[in-house]
Amino acid sequence: MNIYGDMRICTKCDMKADVVENGKDYCAECWWESFSNTGIKLKDYHKQEKENNIERTKSNQKKV
């Protein structure tokens, strides 16, 4: 029996894992850093995405 129940633990940092890759559990951050190959941090990526969404919202409002 798994003592964690359904909860998965990141193999790298012991945070709650969101992703399974090659049979190993990773949290979003560690998975991103290991497999994304973008060279940017997940936090920065989300920040960038948020800014992009704001830009998108602005341009949508212009159309309306």
Ligand SMILES: [Zn+2]
């Ligand atoms: Zn992790």
